[in-house]
């Protein structure tokens with residue numbers, strides 16, 4: 883089973899973490915959890 887990353891919060895920080903993690907490990911399964919109706923549009 884591949885590695886998984888769960889990011890809580892889809893603001894600037896959460897988006898940046900997810901993007902950098904994807905760059906470092908393209909096979910990573912990433913799930914982002916956001917309590918609000920919007921996600922950041924820049925990371």
Ligand SMILES: Cc1cc2nc3c(=O)[nH]c(=O)nc-3n(C[C@H](O)[C@H](O)[C@H](O)COP(=O)(O)OP(=O)(O)OC[C@H]3O[C@@H](n4cnc5c(N)ncnc54)[C@H](O)[C@@H]3O)c2cc1C
Nearest residue numbers: 890891892893894895896897915916917918919920921922
């Ligand atoms: C009025 C205002 C104007 C600003 N203008 C600018 C600007 O023009 N340019 C600029 O560069 N910066 C600006 N900033 C600063 C910028 O918004 C912050 O630096 C940046 O958003 C911080 O990102 P963050 O990911 O750390 O936190 P946040 O943006 O706060 O993101 C955290 C996210 O986590 C979510 N969250 C929290 N708890 C949970 C939970 N338990 N479960 C699920 N989701 C959760 C929240 O809903 C939120 O979406 C401004 C800030 C404010 C308040």
